[in-house]
């Protein structure tokens with residue numbers, strides 16, 4: 001048995017499609033493009049649901065500017081998750097969409113509109129028992 | 143493929159049964175369905191058991207209650223379409239000629255466990271930090287997609303809830319039998335905009351069963367065999383927002399197209415529909431997905447009175463609903479939708495739902511639906527959708 005290593009706490013992305021830079025303003029969203037059929041996916045992929053090939057996939061950097069496709073305001077969520085929050089599907093110019101929270105506006109229907117221009121930001125949102133930090137992205141009005 | 147008949151059905155009242163086991167609920171439903179058609183347990187050649195939360199061995203545990211005859215048991219799990227997928231497997235067992243008499247049972251005990259789930263370690267959960275993935279959010283956004291495309295208002299979605307709660311007052315087997323006028327629906331607390339609490343189905347326990355047999359043998363047991371005119375199952379085709387915004391529409395449209403072809407019928411031929419109104423927003427989307435109205439007209443359709451029992455808005459609601467009506471609107475289909483009260487008021491014990499829909503339509507086709515009877519019902523469509531993803535459509539015909 002190896003000795004229990006005192007692991008240095010890491011800074012990790014909360015979701016696999018977020019790539020972390022040296023500083024938070026260098027973080028970006030990443031996609032994978034199927035080299036067989038050209039379909040772009042958000043995040044890493046091994047197989048293509050559209051053409052059923054095994055790729056290969058090329059990693060692409062996605063834009064940090066997008067438009068709100070649809071949104072909802074969530075008033076009741078899983079235990080321990082603060083509400084209300086605005087959950088949205090944000091369309092990116094590359095032709096893919098991501099789920100995101102919208103911050104920077106009060107979560108009320110009158111503050112939201114379809115096609116709203118938004119911009120991505122990242123921040124630390126949590127820490128697990130081992131002390132690892134988790135970085136998440138959200139969008140704010142552009 | 144042989145013609146298949148439903149000869150016996152049952153449903154136990156949906157609600158909470160903390161003092162009974164789920165296999166007792168399932169066995170009761172099974173025995174009542176057999177009694178409904180005078181078939182003995184020993185005549186049943188196979189059991190198809192739909193149950194989501196306690197899937198493994200669910201059917202065998204039911205047989206340990208109702209009769210261990212040693213028959214083959216197939217346990218089915220397929221999200222919210224669990225019960226209806228079990229029914230479809232039972233249909234194929236007869237249609238293929240493998241068996242002459244089979245039983246489909248759907249059962250579920252959800253207790254206080256909701257549809258939200260625990261979501262694992264809160265430190266690493268994306269829920270509420272990187273958007274939302276819970277059911278109320280998915281169906282809230284599905285409604286907002288309709289609003290974006292057609293300007294549908296929260297009030298239009300709310301009418302599905304008003305209608306289904308009204309219908310449920312005449313269904314003694316519904317979990318809730320309480321009316322909810324429009325202002326009450328709109329003023330209940332928001333769960334996930336635009337759905338309020340009264341626009342979300344409750345959780346609960348329940349069971350339902352159906353006895354299926356070959357049409358050529360059906361008349362030995364009943365004077366009113368109900369023909370299964372179509373039985374279809376689909377999953378999601380690839381779409382551009384795949385895995386970001388679950389698509390509840392395309393798989394329903396695909397299923398409807400196949401089902402209408404199989405049955406040789408169209409939406410205009412339907413007397414009634416039991417569709418998957420897990421949230422009020424979903425009901426309106428499915429009017430269009432099933433072809434009951436043209437795309438974009440779901441709000442006008444529900445406000446027109448067409449999908450209400452007797453095809454009209456009850457007098458006491460006329461004043462509330464008048465501002466939402468388009469007097470020039472002509473409904474394509476006059477199918478009554480969710481005469482049972484729907485998932486919104488009848489309840490939605492996941493595995494039981496798909497079989498309960500079948501039971502509801504069978505009762506109407508036989509003229510046994512009491513005060514909620516759809517007059518002269520000849521053809522009924524039962525639709526169920528489960529996320530991630532499964533859609534069933536069964537068309538039943540007198």
Ligand SMILES: [Zn+2]
Nearest residue numbers: 034037048051
């Ligand atoms: Zn591909």
